[in-house]
Amino acid sequence: xxxxAEMRGPVSRRRRTTISGAVGSGAVKQANGSKWHxxxxxxxxxxxxxxxxxxxxxxxxxxxxxxxxxxSGQQQQxxxxxxxxxxxxxxxxEKLSCHVLQESLLSSASGxxxxxxxxxxxxxxxxxxxxxxxxxNIIKYGILVDPIQVVSLFLKDPYSWPAACLIIVSNVFILAxxxxxxxxxxxxxxxxxxxxxxxxxxTSMLIFPSATVLIVTSMTPVGGVLSxxxxxxxxxxxxxxxxxxRWCREIRHAKAKRLTRSYxxxxxAQSNGSAVHTHVSYPGNLTHRDMYYFVFAPTLCYQLNxxxxxxxxxxxxxxxxxxxxxxxQLLVGLIQQWMVPTIQNSMKPFQExxxxxxxxxxxxxxxxxxxxxxxxxYWFFHSSMNFVAELLQFGDREFYKDWWNSETVxxxxxxxxxxxxxxxxxxxxxxxLRKGVNKFLAQTAVFLMSAFFHEYLVSVxxxxxxxxxxxxxxxxxxxxxxxxxxLNGNYGNAAVWMSLIIGQPVAxxxxxxxxxxxxxxxxT
Numbered sequence: 001x002x003x004x005a006e007m008r009g010p011v012s013r014r015r016r017t018t019i020s021g022a023v024g025s026g027a028v029k030q031a032n033g034s035k036w037h038x039x040x041x042x043x044x045x046x047x048x049x050x051x052x053x054x055x056x057x058x059x060x061x062x063x064x065x066x067x068x069x070x071x072s073g074q075q076q077q078x079x080x081x082x083x084x085x086x087x088x089x090x091x092x093x094e095k096l097s098c099h100v101l102q103e104s105l106l107s108s109a110s111g112x113x114x115x116x117x118x119x120x121x122x123x124x125x126x127x128x129x130x131x132x133x134x135x136x137n138i139i140k141y142g143i144l145v146d147p148i149q150v151v152s153l154f155l156k157d158p159y160s161w162p163a164a165c166l167i168i169v170s171n172v173f174i175l176a177x178x179x180x181x182x183x184x185x186x187x188x189x190x191x192x193x194x195x196x197x198x199x200x201x202x203t204s205m206l207i208f209p210s211a212t213v214l215i216v217t218s219m220t221p222v223g224g225v226l227s228x229x230x231x232x233x234x235x236x237x238x239x240x241x242x243x244x245x246r247w248c249r250e251i252r253h254a255k256a257k258r259l260t261r262s263y264x265x266x267x268x269a270q271s272n273g274s275a276v277h278t279h280v281s282y283p284g285n286l287t288h289r290d291m292y293y294f295v296f297a298p299t300l301c302y303q304l305n306x307x308x309x310x311x312x313x314x315x316x317x318x319x320x321x322x323x324x325x326x327x328x329q330l331l332v333g334l335i336q337q338w339m340v341p342t343i344q345n346s347m348k349p350f351q352e353x354x355x356x357x358x359x360x361x362x363x364x365x366x367x368x369x370x371x372x373x374x375x376x377x378y379w380f381f382h383s384s385m386n387f388v389a390e391l392l393q394f395g396d397r398e399f400y401k402d403w404w405n406s407e408t409v410x411x412x413x414x415x416x417x418x419x420x421x422x423x424x425x426x427x428x429x430x431x432x433l434r435k436g437v438n439k440f441l442a443q444t445a446v447f448l449m450s451a452f453f454h455e456y457l458v459s460v461x462x463x464x465x466x467x468x469x470x471x472x473x474x475x476x477x478x479x480x481x482x483x484x485x486x487l488n489g490n491y492g493n494a495a496v497w498m499s500l501i502i503g504q505p506v507a508x509x510x511x512x513x514x515x516x517x518x519x520x521x522x523x524t
Contacts, residue, residue, distance in 0.1 A: 130371075134338075141341050145333045155220065162216045163223030166209055167230055176201045177238045178291045181245050185283035191249075198242045205235045210460045221515070224461030232453055236423055237295060240302040243427055248282035248304070280304055297394050298385040300423040307395030317390045323383035327375055334375070338368045343513055362506055370501045381417070407492035409480035409499065410443070424449075447477050462515050472507035 103110035155161065177198065184194040209231045213224040280290065285304045294302050342365050349357035381399045389397055403416035414421050424446050432442040451473035459465045476499075483495045 137338060137341070141337070144337045144341065146336060147332070149336065150332055152220075155223070160218045162212070162219045163227045166212055166227045169208075170205075170231060170234055173201055173205050173234065173238065174291065174295060177241055178286065178288070181242065182283075182286050184245070184249065185286055198238075202235055202239060205231055205238070206456070210456070213460055214463060219461075221461045225457060228457055228460060232457065233300070234295070236300045236420075237302065240300060240423060240427055241291075241294065244302045244304075245282065245286075252282065293392065296388065297392055298388045298399065298419065299394070299396065300419045301426055309390070309393045309395045312390060312393060317387065320383050320387035320390065324379065324387060327379040327383060331372060331375055331379065334368065334372055339365070339372070342368065346513060362510075363502070366502050366506055369506075373500075377416070405493065406496045407487075407489060408484045409476055409496060410484065412496050412500075413476070444477055447473060458511050462511060464511075464514060464518065466511060466514060468507040468510050472503060475503075 105112045180189075180194055180197045180201070183189045184191065189197075209228055213219050213228060219227075282304060293306075297306065299306075342361070346358075346361035346365065349361055377400075385399045386397060388394070399418050401415035401418065403412050406412035406415065428449065429442050429446055432445065433439065437445075451470045454469040454473050455467060458469045459467075479495075479499060483492050487495050
């Protein structure tokens with residue numbers, strides 16, 4: 001046994017050495033790995049068998065890989081052959097037939113909608129036609145732009161500033177609304193007494209400035225429009241201020257009846273999560289800081305906590321300031337160079353009641369008036385309001401929507417001036433619906449109120465009453481019904497643009513023309 005064992009020992013060692021040399025170090029490592037401990041048949045008690053099985057598995061895997069590579073190569077060759085055959089068939093079909101079933105691009109059935117080139121052509125034609133008109137105007141009248149004349153539009157006497165004084169006096173009405181709300185919050189005056197104070201304060205805000213404009217002879221029309229416009233904005237703001245605080249008192253009283261501990265009016269949370277701006281609740285909002293922030297903020301609807309932007313963007317602010325200055329100069333230049341000569345030349349046809357010449361003059365005035373209106377829209381609703389909003393970190397920048405795509409008149413009036421639309425919806429239209437008023441009557445009442453303020457802002461500064469603006473606004477009611485009923489899509493959009501070009505601008509121009517006829521007609 002010992003001799004046989006001694007003879008077997010070297011043989012085993014030689015066999016182990018042979019396998020190790022054949023397989024290499026990698027096989028030895030795998031044979032001594034963890035797989036032998038996991039599987040019973042690969043136990044280290046039989047190292048030669050385990051190494052042989054590992055070699056067989058390795059060889060079979062290599063064979064499978066070689067077969068897969070060969071098959072993938074054959075599939076790639078077959079795919080290339082198929083592509084070549086397909087391209088050959090397509091070439092033959094292209095040679096034999098070149099027509100397919102299709103519509104012309106300008107047909108509505110084609111579904112084609114990319115008319116960007118035609119739009120660019122329209123812009124080029126518009127620029128060229130207006131360049132011709134501008135050149136004709138320069139040749140005929142020369143350079144009429146005079147910056148000094150702009151100052152005379154606001155001031156007749158350099159030592160008399162009635163419009164500025166009237167605007168400063170508006171602080172009396174602002175503080176009256178604030179102190180009335182403070183007395184109502186602590187309960188020193190009754191709700192009815194506070195309502196009477198607010199009605200008197202708001203009514204005085206419309207009567208006092210209009211009486212001042214009509215009585216003071218040194219007040220210019222432009223100064224009157226500016227001061228009355230500011231008082232109208234303050235009227236709408238203070239109405240919203242008292243309305244919102246009244247809602248907060250009602251909520252507080254309702255909570256007090258339910259014996260709750262919270263006496264604060266629920267308000268909108270900060271949208272940006274900034275900790276810089278404190279979250280106030282009623283009556284903690286009744287402060288001078290809160291009131292004057294609302295007065296200067298580019299909105300007409302009051303709320304206790306406005307959305308605030310995290311910081312002031314200096315570059316954005318400077319761009320808006322540059323736009324404000326540039327478009328203001330452009331507006332003044334277009335009015336002096338284009339509008340004033342055309343208005344002066346239209347006096348004679350209106351005095352002689354030559355209807356054909358009157359229509360021609362009105363159409364001639366409508367084009368520059370509409371262009372000036374578009375520039376004014378961008379200057380006021382985009383440049384100026386964004387400048388103020390960025391300066392005050394006011395977060396809600398939706399001052400207008402896509403009114404240029406309006407297919408109905410109502411959509412235009414609801415989207416071209418978002419601050420006024422929000423005010424009318426929140427404080428006038430929806431309260432009427434909650435009281436049971438018909439929807440059509442509520443819409444008519446909104447247009448009636450808008451017509452009143454348009455007439456108020458035009459007739460009082462010009463000190464003449466023609467009701468053109470009032471009738472023009474009330475004409476929007478049947479026009480809105482007609483466009484919504486009979487015109488759809490592009491036809492409705494064209495009708496809206498036509499009403500903008502020859503509608504309200506013509507009414508404003510008629511006021512300006514009548515003003516020139518009354519004051520300067522005898523000297524013409």
